[in-house]
Amino acid sequence: MAMGDSYSFIREGSEAEPNDACVEAARQPATAEDARRRGDAALRQGEFEEAFRYYKLAIQMDGDNSARYMQLGDAYAYADQPARALAYYQRARKMNPRDPETYFALGEIYRRYGRYDAAIAHFKRAIEYGANNAFVQFKYAEVLALSQQYAKAVEAGRAAVNHEPSNGFYRFWLADLLEQIGDVEEAMQEMEIATLLNPEDDYYHFRCGLLCIENNLLPQAIECFQRALSLKPQRALYMTLLGDVYTLLNEPQEAERAYLHAGDLDSYDRAELQRARRIAGLDNGKLQTQPEDSSR
Numbered sequence: 001m002a003m004g005d006s007y008s009f010i011r012e013g014s015e016a017e018p019n020d021a022c023v024e025a026a027r028q029p030a031t032a033e034d035a036r037r038r039g040d041a042a043l044r045q046g047e048f049e050e051a052f053r054y055y056k057l058a059i060q061m062d063g064d065n066s067a068r069y070m071q072l073g074d075a076y077a078y079a080d081q082p083a084r085a086l087a088y089y090q091r092a093r094k095m096n097p098r099d100p101e102t103y104f105a106l107g108e109i110y111r112r113y114g115r116y117d118a119a120i121a122h123f124k125r126a127i128e129y130g131a132n133n134a135f136v137q138f139k140y141a142e143v144l145a146l147s148q149q150y151a152k153a154v155e156a157g158r159a160a161v162n163h164e165p166s167n168g169f170y171r172f173w174l175a176d177l178l179e180q181i182g183d184v185e186e187a188m189q190e191m192e193i194a195t196l197l198n199p200e201d202d203y204y205h206f207r208c209g210l211l212c213i214e215n216n217l218l219p220q221a222i223e224c225f226q227r228a229l230s231l232k233p234q235r236a237l238y239m240t241l242l243g244d245v246y247t248l249l250n251e252p253q254e255a256e257r258a259y260l261h262a263g264d265l266d267s268y269d270r271a272e273l274q275r276a277r278r279i280a281g282l283d284n285g286k287l288q289t290q291p292e293d294s295s296r
Contacts, residue, residue, distance in 0.1 A: 209224030
């Protein structure tokens with residue numbers, strides 16, 4: 001509802017001017033739900049203080065409803081005021097201690113504070129109380145990985161994939177985690193499926209190419225980088241890595257052609273190339289035969 005829709009209507013030609021008290025009364029929401037809708041509208045416009053005022057008014061009208069405290073907490077979280085968000089989420093949890101949404105919201109806030117143990121405990125409780133879906137399992141896996149509990153993170157990541165097997169993002173994230181902990185074979189399997197589910201994402205093909213190198217599947221790596229280049233033909237990073245694979249295959253002419261086509265990399269791509277070579281294990285002298293170039 002637009003803000004003006006709730007103003008009192010003054011008929012055209014009327015001589016009377018409304019006093020401030022009448023105007024203010026007309027502006028006030030009639031119900032808590034009306035206040036919530038106005039708070040939502042203000043929040044979308046970036047009018048945070050106005051939004052907070054309406055959400056607090058909804059609490060005044062419907063203070064026995066824990067959802068009202070969640071709504072205000074969400075608004076504070078959206079406005080990057082996590083301490084205030086935390087206070088209202090905790091109030092909502094006390095009012096409705098078996099609501100999974102409150103535990104999920106608290107988990108997100110604790111994660112932002114870097115309090116990973118508390119975040120893990122709250123995400124786990126959210127799942128126990130019914131929020132057992134792909135997104136919650138993913139957020140649970142994410143914070144487990146941040147706290148270096150990798151085995152549990154992989155388990156939660158697999159749970160997210162099982163909930164939404166056709167969601168390429170969850171498979172990509174799981175593949176990335178598996179790659180980090182050294183399980184490159186299973187990572188390869190998940191990444192291949194992720195690229196099939198997201199065929200228009202050049203970055204997925206690029207990362208699949210790096211995994212192919214790690215698994216010593218060099219012809220497949222060429223195919224991955226070529227698919228990435230078909231989507232982003234001007235990406236010098238992809239062309240350089242294609243040259244790296246040809247170097248590994250001892251095909252110097254193809255390698256030189258790729259390096260020349262890539263040209264000089266900018267500072268961002270040079271940093272990404274260094275990182276990619278480290279991921280793929282190419283920073284250990286395997287590419288000594290490639291042409292010297294300050295950009296590589």
